Each structure stands twice: as C-alpha cells, then as structure tokens.
Amino acid sequence: MSIKFLAEDDRPREKFLLKGKNSLSDSELLAIIMGSGSRDETAVELARKILASVDNNWNHLSLLSVKDLMKFKGVGEVKAISIATALEIGRRRMSQEIPEKPVITSSKDAYHILRNHLSDLRTEEFWALFLNQSNRVIHMAQMTQGGINQSLVDVRVLFKTALDHFSTGMIIAHNHPSGNLKPSKEDIDITKKVKEAGNALSIQLLDHLIITQRAYISFADEGLL
Template sequence: MSIKFLAEDDRPREKFLLKGKGSLSDSELLAIIMGSGSRDETAVELARKILASVNNNWHQLSLLSVKDLTKFKGVGEVKAISIATALEIGRRRSSQEIPEKPMISNSNGAYQIFKNHLADLRTEEFWAIFLNQSNRVIHISQLTQGGISQSIVDIRILFKTALDHFATGVIVAHNHPSGNLKPSKEDINITQKIKEAGNTLTIQLLDHLIITQNSYFSFSDEGLL
C-alpha cells in the first residue's frame, strides 16, 4: 500500500517500516511517540506545533514538564509522560559509553568465548561467533543441539544469521563430549562446506574449533582451512 493512501496518523509508522527510521522527520518521530493527535489536528500537525514552540530543538523540548506539555490541546497526561520518557531515554543513552566489542585475534581468543558455552556439555552443540571487518564480535549464536556423538549444522541458517548481522567473518565451534580432540571425517567435510559457502558470500570462515572440557583443536592452527 502506498503511503499517500494511508490516514496521516498512520503514515509515520508506515514510513518507518517502508523506508527506515532515518527517513522520518522530527515531527514524524514525535507523532509516533504520541500515537495520535487531537480532534482538530493529526499527530504530525500536533507534533509540528509542539516542536515549533521550542524552535525545533529536542534539548529545549526535554526541559518542558508534563504540566507544560499538557497545555497543548490534544496532549493529555499519558501523551506528555510518553514524550518525557522518550526524551529521558535519549538523555541516558547519550550519557553512556558505547561498549567496545571484544576482538578475536587468534584461536585462543575464540576458545575463551566458546568454552563457557561448550566445555562441560554431555551432548554436542554447534555454535558460531560472527565478526565485523575488524574481527570484533558482533553476535554469538547457538545453531544446533545434537546427540552424544554428533551435531549437524544447517549451513543456510549459519549464513542467514551472518547476513542478518552484516558479518564479514565467522568462527564456528562444536564440542566433543568424549574428550577426543581429533576431528572426524564429518567435521572435516562440514568445515570445507562452510568455507566454500562463505567464499561465495564473501564471508570468511576464520576457524573451526573442537572443544573439550580442558582443551581445544583449531582447524586454522593445524592448517586445515
């Protein structure tokens, strides 16, 4: 459905879904926070009026109290609290430091992450770490749970997850509850398939680890990638 055929109060939300949050004007963002307008004005029109009263400055708007906001026709206590809450969230966000994503530079770095998930399990599981171009972790995911002897990973799910998080590299791992670090024929085959699929998508398989309770085996360290 085209945006122009929608009621104006619905357009900011539809525009958000169709074009993304960056496409919205300040008044459209505020309209979404309020949810609706008044009997005489749409949410967007009411938002424009409110923003105009503070010279379209979010910092100035954040100084208005709930009582100040309810002076606008169509803004009750609930809408005023919603506006004040959204601005307070923004204030707290801006005051916080962005947490730095851990960087993985070698197999041991990956092992330190994977061992917390895999080392003590009695059945096999398959996990993956997804990385950006700087080899910083952007997502960690369990992909499969198997039996005592094997856990088969769906390569399509692995790379869908990688694409969903815009990863450029991936490190996979599974555990051997038996304690045997030697890779099986199936381990070698699936590693090769993941590598080939990654080459097609320009998402590099950086390593495959086999995890036991006290140690690990790295395909990369052993020259098997």
C-alpha cells in the first residue's frame, strides 16, 4: 500500500521502514514518539505545533517539563513522559563516549577477547568475531551451543550474521572441554566450509581458534587455513 493512502499518524512509521530514519522530518520523529494526535490534529500536526513553540529546537524542547508539554491539547501525561524520556535518552547519549572497538592484530588479541566466554565451559560452544576493514571487532556472537564433544555451526546463519553487520572479515572459535588442542576432522572440515563461503561473499576468514581452559591453538598461526 502506498504511504499516501495510510492514515497520517501511520505515515511516519511507514516512511521510517521504507526510506530510513534520516528521511524523517523533526515533526515526523516527534509524531512517532507520541504515537497519535488529538481529535482535531494528527500526530504530525501536533508535533509541528509543539516544535514551533520552541523555535524548532530540540534543546529548547528538552527544557519543557511534563506539565509544560501537557498544556498542548492532545498531549496527556503518557505522551508528555514519552517525549521527555526520548529527550533524556538523547542527552545521556551525547554525554557518553563512544566505546573504542578492539583491533585484532594477532591470534592472541582474539584469544583475550574470547577466553572469558569459552575457556571454562563443560560443553562446546561456537563463537564468532565479526570485523570491519580495519580489523576492528564490530560484533561478537555465540552461534551454537553443543554437547560434550561437538558444537556444529550453520554456515548460512554465520554468514547472515556477518552480512547483517557489514563485516569484511571474521574469526571463528570454539572450545574443547577435554583440554585437547588437536583439531578434529570436523574442526578442519568446518573451517574449510567457512573459508570457501567467505571467499564467495568477500568476507575473509582470518582465523579459527580452539580454546581450552589453559591454552589455545590458532589455525592461522599453524598454517591450517
């Protein structure tokens, strides 16, 4: 259905989904926060009126109290709290530093990130680090949780996760609760499958770590990739 045929209160949400958040005007963003308008005005019209009262400035809007916001017809306590909450989230975000994403320069870097998740487990788990072009970790995920001696991964799910995060490289890892660092045939086979799939999708498999309670082995360091 075309956006123009939707009720006006629904249009900003549909526009968000179809064109992205950057396509929305300030009044459309505020309309989504409020959710609905009044009997006489749509959410977008009400949002325009509220923003106009503060010279269309979010900083000025953040100075209004819940009682101030409730003076606008169609803004009850719930809507006023929703607006104030959204603005407070924005204020807190601006006050926080963006956490630095760790850079992987060696297998030891990857091991230091993954060991806390894998070294002390009694069953096998399969994890992955997803990296950008600068080898910075942009996402980390547990892919599977297996039994005592086996944790297989669905390669399709693995690469869907990589694509969802726009990764250009990945490091996979799993643990051996037995303490044996020697790669099994299954370990070697899954490494080969992941590498081949990565080559087809231009997502490079940089390493595969096997982690035990006391140590690890790197496929890249051992020339097994």
